[in-house]
Amino acid sequence: MLYDNLGINEKGHLTIGGIDAVTLAEEFGAPLYVLDEDRVRANCRTYVQALAEYMPAGSYPLFAGKALCFKGLYPVLKEEGMGADVVSPGEIYTALAGGFPAERLYFHGNNKTDEDILYAMDNGVGHFIVDNHHELERVNRYAGEKGIKQKVLLRVTPGIDPHTLQAINTGRIDCQFGVPIETGQAARFVQAAVGMENLDVLGFHSHIGSQIFEAEPFCDAVDILLAFADEMRQVLGFTVRVLNLGGGFGVRYQETDPVVDIPGNIKALSEHLKAGCAARNYPVPQVLLEPGRSIVADAGVTLYRVGGVKTIEGYRSYITVNGGMTDNPRYALYQAPYTVLPADRMNDQRNFVCTVAGRCCESGDLIQENIRMPEAKRDDLIAVLTTGAYNFTMSSNYNRLCRPALVMLRGGKARLAVRRQTFEDLVACDL
Numbered sequence: 496m497l498y499d500n501l502g503i504n505e506k507g508h509l510t511i512g513g514i515d516a517v518t519l520a521e522e523f524g525a526p527l528y529v530l531d532e533d534r535v536r537a538n539c540r541t542y543v544q545a546l547a548e549y550m551p552a553g554s555y556p557l558f559a560g561k562a563l564c565f566k567g568l569y570p571v572l573k574e575e576g577m578g579a580d581v582v583s584p585g586e587i588y589t590a591l592a593g594g595f596p597a598e599r600l601y602f603h604g605n606n607k608t609d610e611d612i613l614y615a616m617d618n619g620v621g622h623f624i625v626d627n628h629h630e631l632e633r634v635n636r637y638a639g640e641k642g643i644k645q646k647v648l649l650r651v652t653p654g655i656d657p658h659t660l661q662a663i664n665t666g667r668i669d670c671q672f673g674v675p676i677e678t679g680q681a682a683r684f685v686q687a688a689v690g691m692e693n694l695d696v697l698g699f700h701s702h703i704g705s706q707i708f709e710a711e712p713f714c715d716a717v718d719i720l721l722a723f724a725d726e727m728r729q730v731l732g733f734t735v736r737v738l739n740l741g742g743g744f745g746v747r748y749q750e751t752d753p754v755v756d757i758p759g760n761i762k763a764l765s766e767h768l769k770a771g772c773a774a775r776n777y778p779v780p781q782v783l784l785e786p787g788r789s790i791v792a793d794a795g796v797t798l799y800r801v802g803g804v805k806t807i808e809g810y811r812s813y814i815t816v817n818g819g820m821t822d823n824p825r826y827a828l829y830q831a832p833y834t835v836l837p838a839d840r841m842n843d844q845r846n847f848v849c850t851v852a853g854r855c856c857e858s859g860d861l862i863q864e865n866i867r868m869p870e871a872k873r874d875d876l877i878a879v880l881t882t883g884a885y886n887f888t889m890s891s892n893y894n895r896l897c898r899p900a901l902v903m904l905r906g907g908k909a910r911l912a913v914r915r916q917t918f919e920d921l922v923a924c925d926l
């Protein structure tokens with residue numbers, strides 16, 4: 496099995512966090528997002544403990560809400576001692592509605608509107624991660640109007656290519672996020688920021704990409720960031736207190752993906768950072784990481800009901816499920832790999848080569864191509880693994896399909912955390 500919270504029971508059914516997937520689908524319907532809360536908590540603890548153990552006091556992980564965002568997740572994150580990234584007033588609203596402390600929110604985004612900035616300040620969002628000059632000036636101005644000193648981190652791009660998919664690779668120089676170091680623009684950005692009256696500049700942020708399996712690309716980023724920090728100290732007398740290294744540790748979508756040693760990577764990163772600081776006689780900054788995927792992806796499973804099987808003679812066979820790109824657009828977007836399992840007959844021989852298709856009116860609405868499953872039939876239950884990240888948050892109402900419910904599993908019990916949408920929800924904004 497891909498993860499140790501998955502199992503097979505005596506009926507040959509898939510179990511998630513010890514609960515029978517067939518029972519879940521019968522009780523809550525399908526398609527269904529299942530999230531193993533125990534697994535989410537364990538993943539949070541891995542980061543919280545490793546950062547506490549290896550990095551300077553005050554270092555902690557921030558959960559990137561773009562990976563998964565609904566009210567019921569935030570009490571879990573709060574209890575586990577996480578901070579949280581937010582990228583929009585909607586994410587701020589959701590986090591606060593879930594009882595998350597505003598001080599522990601970090602507001603991202605490359606185009607925060609005036610309304611966004613004011614909304615965040617009025618709600619006491621602790622930190623802004625400032626993306627560019629325009630934002631810097633506006634955050635300073637509004638903080639002045641409100642009589643506050645706003646804590647900020649400055650987003651810079653170290654120009655690292657961690658060799659991942661282009662679409663999720665953001666540390667390169669040529670991208671719309673942050674200010675590049677190499678061109679000299681970041682130096683001017685920092686100079687402007689430290690001269691601003693209403694800002695408390697804590698340090699820098701960089702995010703180099705996603706699905707990174709080793710510490711090495713992060714160490715490369717640290718080298719560039721430290722050299723830059725040292726230069727800024729000499730030129731401006733400004734010392735970095737917080738270094739936010741972004742998110743991006745990878746997860747296993749398929750058996751062929753490596754297992755990431757997160758504590759080992761954080762330890763290696765800490766040794767690298769401390770050596771780099773020692774060499775420059777630079778005080779070791781607090782370190783923030785922003786894991787999204789690696790907190791929730793492996794805690795999620797999507798369950799679908801099979802509608803039928805269609806064999807195009809001489810070509811291939813399709814298994815059609817009652818969801819698709821509306822609840823998981825990632826294969827349609829960039830051919831993301833997933834593991835698909837026959838949740839109601841895990842012990843059957845898998846010798847039927849097929850493509851799993853969704854129910855949307857798009858030929859690209861596929862979940863996975865050319866996989867091996869048992870000979871399928873109508874009403875089979877299919878599980879797609881590792882769907883906890885970037886599925887729920889990227890879902891849509893295309894074809895006016897209702898968004899699935901989301902259930903959370905804890906200690907062998909399931910509870911509804913997001914109800915299934917209804918037709919009334921679909922027309923709720925229509926006048």
Ligand SMILES: *Cc1c(COP(=O)(O)O)cnc(C)c1O
Nearest residue numbers: 559702705742743785786787788
């Ligand atoms: C996407 C993103 C993350 C989270 O990345 P994961 O791969 O989900 O860990 C963190 N920080 C920033 C700025 C991001 O854009």
